[in-house]
Amino acid sequence: MTDFLDTLEATIRSRRGADPASSYVAKLFGKGRAKIAQKIGEEATEVVIAAVSEGPQALTGEAADLVFHLLVLLADAGLSLEDVRAELRRREGVSGIDEKAARPA
Numbered sequence: 107m108t109d110f111l112d113t114l115e116a117t118i119r120s121r122r123g124a125d126p127a128s129s130y131v132a133k134l135f136g137k138g139r140a141k142i143a144q145k146i147g148e149e150a151t152e153v154v155i156a157a158v159s160e161g162p163q164a165l166t167g168e169a170a171d172l173v174f175h176l177l178v179l180l181a182d183a184g185l186s187l188e189d190v191r192a193e194l195r196r197r198e199g200v201s202g203i204d205e206k207a208a209r210p211a
């Protein structure tokens with residue numbers, strides 16, 4: 107079964123080289139890695155603000171923005187949600203206390 111996030115990820119990848127005038131993702135890809143990474147910082151800050159001073163609806167919206175932009179960053183870096191899943195699966199068997207062991211070599 108294909109998860110919705112996998113479908114969104116495929117859509118994001120398909121926007122590479124698309125017309126920036128009609129695609130937000132293409133526009134973002136065109137701005138480059140540093141700008142995409144900056145968006146992550148901005149969206150994460152909005153998540154923090156929503157978490158501490160707004161309601162669950164605002165937090166849900168900001169979390170969606172953050173996850174979406176993270177998918178764009180991963181795609182720009184040639185990584186995928188599956189890479190993240192694999193890393194999290196790998197950590198399942200690693201003690202949460204030993205941070206060094208939890209990091210990839």
Ligand SMILES: N=c1c2ncn([C@@H]3O[C@H](COP(=O)(O)OP(=O)(O)OP(=O)(O)O)[C@@H](O)[C@H]3O)c2ncn1[C@@H]1O[C@H](COP(=O)(O)O)[C@@H](O)[C@H]1O
Binds near residue numbers: 131170
């Ligand atoms: N899920 C999203 C999604 N979530 C958030 N956003 C956009 O992210 C932006 C966040 O708002 P901001 O105010 O932070 O940014 P901005 O001022 O619009 O732009 P910046 O110049 O600051 O980057 C908004 O323009 C939202 O429309 C998204 N844009 C697209 N998608 C999905 O991505 C797929 C491809 O979209 P297109 O590339 O537009 O076809 C489609 O499935 C869309 O549904």
